[in-house]
Amino acid sequence: MSTRLAKGGRLIDRSAAVEFTFNGRRLQGYVGDTLASALMANDQMLVGRSFKYHRPRGLVASGAEEPNALVNLGTGARLEPNARATTTEVFDGLSASSQNHWPSLEFDVGVINNAIARFLPAGFYYKTFIHPRAAWKHVFEPFIRQSAGLGKAPKEGDADSYEHAYAFCDILIAGGGVAGLQAALIAASSGSRVMVLEQNAHWGGRAPVDGDVIGGVPAADWISDTIAVLGQMDNVTLRARCMVAGSYDHGYVLADEKVADHTPGDGRPKHRLWRIRAGRIISATGALERPLAFAGNDIPGVMLASAVRDYVVNHGVSPGDRTVVVTNNDDGYRTAIALRSVGLEVPLIVDARAEVTGELPARARALGIRITAGRAIVKVKGGKRVTGVCIGLQAGEGAVLEEVVCDAVAMSGGWSPVVHLFSHCGGKLIWDEDQAHFRPDAERAPTNQDGAAMVFAAGAANGALQGDLAMADAARVAGIVVQAAGRTSTAVAASAAPTPEAAMEPVWVMPQGAGPKLRMKMWLDFQNDVKVSDVQLAAREGYASVEHTKRYTTLGMATDQGKLSNINGLAVLAQALNDKIPNVGTTTFRPPYTPVPLGALAGESRGEIFQPLRRTPMHGWHEAAGAYLEPVGLWRRAYCYPRGGESHSEAVHREILNTRANVGLLDASTLGKIIVKGPDAGRFLDMLYTNVMSTLPVGKCRYGLMCNEQGFLSDDGVVVRLSEDTWLCHTTTGGAERIHGWMEDWLQCEWWDWQVYTANVTEQYAQIAVAGPKARALLEALGGMDVSKDALPFMGFAEGTLAGLPVRVYRISFSGELSYEIAVPASHGLALWEKLVAAGADLGVMPYGTEAMHVMRAEKGFIMMGDETDGTVIPQDLNLGWAISKKKADYLGKRGQERVYLARAERFKLAGFETLDGSVIPDGAYIIAPGVNGNGQRNTQGRVTSTYFSPTLGKGIAMGLITGGLDRLGDVVEFNTIAGGTVAAKVVDPVFYDKEGEKQNV
Amino acid sequence: MLILECPYCGVKAEETELAPGYEAHLKRYGPGSTDEEFEAYMFARKNPKGVHFERWRHAYGCGKWFLAARCTATLEVFGTYPAQLSAPPAEIIAKIKAKRPDWKGLK
Amino acid sequence: MSDPVSALGDANFEGFAAVHERGPLGMISLRAKSDVKGLAKAIKAAVGTPVPAPRRIVVKGEKAAGWMSPDEYILILPYDGTAAAMAAIADAMGSDHHLAAVVSDARAVFDVTGPKADQVLRKLMPVDFAALAPGELRRTRAAQVAAAVWAVDTGFRVVCFRSVAGYMMGLLSHSAKPGTELA
Structure with a gap:
């Protein structure tokens, strides 16, 4: 069983205990624990179920690469699905629950998929859910939807807030491990503006766990000294809990800072998204250990060797009493040594290499740990927890030579540099044969606006895996970057004591000759349940491209995006295709490195400030008057002003009739000027x-x-x-x-x-349309200027004062009534509006909204941009030839209108329509023509563009575009209706009201 | 996300402060032009993979339109210049030729 | 005549920096090329400052002149002084090609003040505030709307369009919330 050790744990504070719950169980951890380490300390190794087979899943890793430990974090308005337990800091009151199981984590009905696993191979869905076609909609899709997804989406609005922040620097260093800190010291000493971002809450990365000695002192001491030095420098910004999510064009970098994930509800934003512009980027993002592919490598208790020693050293947690270490390299021995040095049992180190010669193995041997060379784990025994391993020859086919009882397995398949930031914007990788991984090719780095290299990998991220090499590499790369920035560094690089390691030996399948039965139990992608056999099947079925194989098998498509499975899957595919790994290629790395919450991407754009709402100076008055507002672009305009229990259409009708009989006010401030x-x-x-x-x-x-x-x-x-x-x-x-x-x-x-x-x-002017037969009387009631027909005729304007306010008054009409549009400086807009309302009380003044305006202009046959036009309509189509100058040699659009296509007789042109039964033609209705087109759809000869019930006329009126336009006057045509029928309408003159224009010109 | 220096105000603006305006150095064809000329003016665009000349407006800044010479494949910017020039300045042409020897020229 | 009313009527927010919407301020947009003879005289007559250098604002008491583009200046003065300033500009420019328009009512003005005022703006504007020159007037965006910003004694002045004053107040208040300092 896993448990908390009596001593140790460099990151935890044993004096600060916290309580949290997992699936309702109350558990205890310490400040400094991750949720993963705290769960392990409570012997909760089982943390979830896999996606496809619902197999029990335990912790595999200790960081961002963890594929299994995804939990629902929090509840209600603070529920966050798919949170990674390994990167979640535990805090007092945290509540977490496991995902993708029913009814419980311990007993999951979905595990039936596991029993029939051999009937669910790669491409199962593609092969199965094709026939019969009808079943897709009614059987397959509902079933797949039910089982899709891992966590549950929250149902409540997010209780937390988020924000963005912009930052600028000369040199951005992604990763605060020792390589990143080394680079930071050198970059900072050049006077450059430096930002160092670290995804974890603590600095220094793996070096303290690996026992590195830097500058003659233990790594942990060097790290704290370095952080202190950097923290003192004005030109350096240090930010922990800040994950660099992606690198983009021209040095743009996005980073996700977990400001208050561990202190929910303290008033700070939960996350802050940093939008950074960096001159150059040093990617010191380290490396990730690879699993080994042996049968049963997914059973809870099988973990990465590096994770095992992380939990022991960082959190004082033992993953098991007896841990078998299986490795193909010397680094794995560090785990055996770490376990033994805290008094835990390591019954055996299984080394796939035929010869074991390095210094670390010698130290392990000296501690009395048994090492067996050229051997493999044939299979792991156990169900929800490891109970033992069967050992055989790595070169063999799986004959069991020995069984070892254990409750944990630490596996190390070698290390892969985290190349994401280098790759995101076009950097190319090269295959390193010796270390069996892809690493950045500095010769083909991503380039910036000047065509110069922009992202530089340093340390383990550059393939310099061992501490001393990583420190030297970081110093070298930082020097190059400082020089490229045109500066000089004065810092002396620190060096780490060397720990020579013997060569690793690539092991992609263990044992190498394993048969189908074993291969079906060798997991590559733990979350998505992709096994060695699936990739081999894909290769047999002709998926020779890694991109195709990935999609066919879903390898690397889980929420961890293949951090553990990528290289192993690629190697298995290459073997199956009998080709070299670099020839098969690698998949494209895309941002973000780890998932960024949608809330962080949205930032401040929520609620009231989701988007910039534009308000006129009278906006508050409309709201207070109970107006129903409609969006017009980013403006909110009053659609109508319902009174008492009026419906919207009743209000619109009242406003129209009142404007036509008395006088109405429209807030027209939004018009462009x-x-x-x-x-x-x-x-x-x-x-x-x-x-x-x-x-x-x-x-x-x-x-x-x-x-x-x-x-x-x-x-x-x-x-x-x-x-x-x-x-x-x-x-x-x-x-x-x-x-x-x-x-x-x-x-x-x-x-x-x-x-x-x-x-x-x-926006300088508020503008108010005063329309209706009593409009003049209303303006005269305000007083201050002559608004008579003689002084201010139709289509004229005058400047002066009304009610003491400076105004410009235009005699223009969009309603067809006697109408004045009054422009007043916006700061006086509300005052003028209120004076008009007050002075008009005796005249029956009422405000009217945009819908009344629309209906009244339609009654007059006035066109509306966006109703009668849709970007394919020329003025001639709308009978607006009178507004086109024949004399001008040129105007914008003249040549376009001369195209012969636009002069075709069958072109749709504007006309009015009246239904024979007085009903209103549905919005968007087409005018049907005889016959059907090539797609079997009814032919059309036009469509409605504006259609309303006219309270003035007491019937439905419409404008529309029809072949022949006004030449069709008197024709009866059919419009389709939403119900599937048709409605007959007569083609009429589009001016329905006051055809002579007498009412507006008085 | 691109950075382009506005040649009018000198601000190194990021893309969100700019509005794109598509291909630069188009000749307007109005009334009297042939269908072919008008079609080319309206619709025929080079859309090259490589050296490209384009219009941008410093919309959230000084409001001026300017032109940029940029590689659409690598996003390298060879220079920006005022919209009132009918051809790129000589120094930008020289820079492009030095960096992209097989570039075939503006036409 | 009733008093002019600013978009938000003097709204305030106290966070780790103070946000204050200033009452109506006089503003004139003056468009003219920098080599026009009457320009210097017009700006001097209107606000008493020399012609600002590109991307700079010259402040003199309650008045200021800012460079907005190669042929556009913003003149700032008390709200009720615009009519006289417009007349002075017309007089100074004579027949020189120019356009002067009062835009006092088209704008909203905010002062963001306090030692950490810059941090409020760093959350909203893609601007390198550390590289902002003394007397620089920067036109940019604040989240989703256009804005102009320059340093004042105790912080920054931000100008945006009047219709989005509420949005701007919301942005500045959200960004200035106590406890959300960047550093």
């Missing part, structure tokens, strides 16, 4: 609009259309001539920024010699 000024402004606007704006008299307004170069309508609005050289262009609400940018684009990039300036003054 752009000043265009200069000697060439008229010429410029003539290019921008389809009609002529240069001839507009001062003091007058004119409606204009803008098209893109293809000739399609892009925006519309009223243009006002403010003075001889100054125009004010109104745009649609959504068009303000876009049209301003469009103007600047042409002025800066095409006609830069024209003397024109623009200014976007959209």
